[in-house]
Amino acid sequence: MHSHQVLKIFSGILFLVLIAVCMVPVSADNGAVTITYRGAGGYYVGDTIAFDGKNTFGNTTVVRITGPGLPAEGVPPYNLTGTPGTGNTAVVDDTHSWAFYWDISRAAGVDHLYTAKYTLTAYDADHPDVTAVCCGHAQETRVLCLR
Secondary structure, three states: OHHHHHHHHHHHHHHHHHHHHHOOOOOHHHOOEOOEEOOOOEEOEOEEEEEEEEEOOOOEEEEEEEOOOOOOOOEOOOEOOOOOOOOEEEEOOOOOEEEEEEEHHHOEOHHHOOOOEEEEEEEEOOOOOOOOOOOOOOEEEEEEEEO
């Protein structure tokens, strides 16, 4: 009777190990990046804007800004004269959440901003080539107005 119980336990453990080995990990293609900002969307130079969201793709979210006076590829919000196509990073935590605080007055090249609408885009650092702009895709955009 004792050997029958051991065999039953061993079979159960073996089954669980086989299931774990055979499971296919979820592909990063199923991930999403979102961005939200706090407030009504009308801000002044000197304001700090809080952006946050989710990133189920990876560990680093990149935020860039586009709009009047800035390159079409976007630049880092903290370096408006920076390399086009780059952005500032925000670390993704264990809950897939990230946060980025932009003190507009501390941005290098702040004189490149006008009273206009600007677009901030968030994407995962390892997946910058995905360019969808709606929820559930690897990149999402929010527009804000500077006064």
